[in-house]
Amino acid sequence: MTTSDSANSIAFQGLPGAYSHLACRNAFPAMQPLPCATFEDAFAAVREGRARYAMIPIDNSVAGRVADVHHLLPYSGLHIIAEHFERIQHHLLAPKGASLDSITSVESHVHALGQCRNLIRQLGLKVIVGADTAGSAAELAKSGDLTRAAIASELAAEIYGLDSLKANIEDAEHNTTRFVVLARDAIEPNPNQPCVTTIVFRVRNVPAALYKAMGGFATNGINITKLESYLVGGEFVAAQFYADVEGHPSQRSLRLALEELEFFSHEVRIVGVYPAHPFRLSQNVAGE
Secondary structure (H helix, E strand, C coil): CHHCCCCCCEEHHHHCHHHHHHHHHCCCCCCEEECHHHHHHHHHHHCCCCEEEEEEEEEECCCCCCCCHHHHHCCCHHHEEEEEEEECCCCCEEEECCCCCCEEEEEEEEHHCCHHHHHHHHHHHEEEEECCHEEEEEEEEEECCCCCEEECCHHHHHHHHEEEEEECCCCCCEEEEEEEEEEEECCCCCCCCCCEEEEEEEEECCCHHHHHHHHHHHEEEEEEEEEEEEECCCCCEEEEEEEEEEECCCCCHHHHHHHHHHEEEEEEEEEEEEEEHHHHHHHHHHHC
C-alpha cells in the first residue's frame, strides 16, 4: 500500500459487508475501507500509518456497549476525532433461488439474531450463532444451500451475491449503532459549536468516590451522556470509568468540572474532543 493509499484508507473490524464497512462508506464515501480481523488490528493500522482513520462501534441502542472496545480504546494511543450514528437495517439474506418457504435456519452474530427475534420466531427458523454478520453472509454464499439464511446488511448481499428475502427485519425501529472515528492526532474543534469530550478515569478506593468525582459536573451544569464502569487488571476493588460529556474543555464550566474530577480521581485521560454529530443534536431536541 502506498502512502497516498494509506492517507485515503479507513480501517474497520470485520469482513467486507459488515455494518462497520457500511458506516465507513456512508460517513467517508471518498475513502477506501480497509477490513481488519480484530479491533486491535484496526487500531494498529492507524497507529502504523496503513490507514488514516479507524471506524469503531462503541455501543448500540438495543444491544448496549460493544465488548472489548472500552478496554482497548484508552490504551490504543489514538484519539477520537468524530462520531457517527448508523441506523442498523437488517436483511434476511439467502442464495439466489431460495424463498421464505425454503429456508429452515438462519445464521448471524448473536446480537443481530437477538435484534430480529420476531421474524425468526414467525418463520420458525433454527438459530445458528456466527462470528459476525458479514462472515455469516460470506459462508452462506459459499454453501449455496437454499435451506439456509443469514442476517446481514444490504451491502453484504451486494458483495456476496445474495438475495434479500426481507428487508428491515429488526424488531426495534430505533436500532442504531454509535461509532467513533479514531486518528493518530487529536483535533481542535470549534469550542463555540456543540462538542463531545470523552474521558476515562479511575476513582480512588474510598467511600463515595464516584459521587464526589461526578459532583463537579452537576454543579457546573455539564450534561453526562454516557457513563460506564468496567474492571481492569483483574481487581475488584476499584473500577475504571468511560464517560462522554457535552462541551469543550476550554469552556470554563467543563474545565472546572474536570479539575474537580482530577481531585477525586486518578489516571484521568481525555480520549477525544470532537464535534457532536447531527443525529445526537436531533435527539437532544426531540427529548426536550
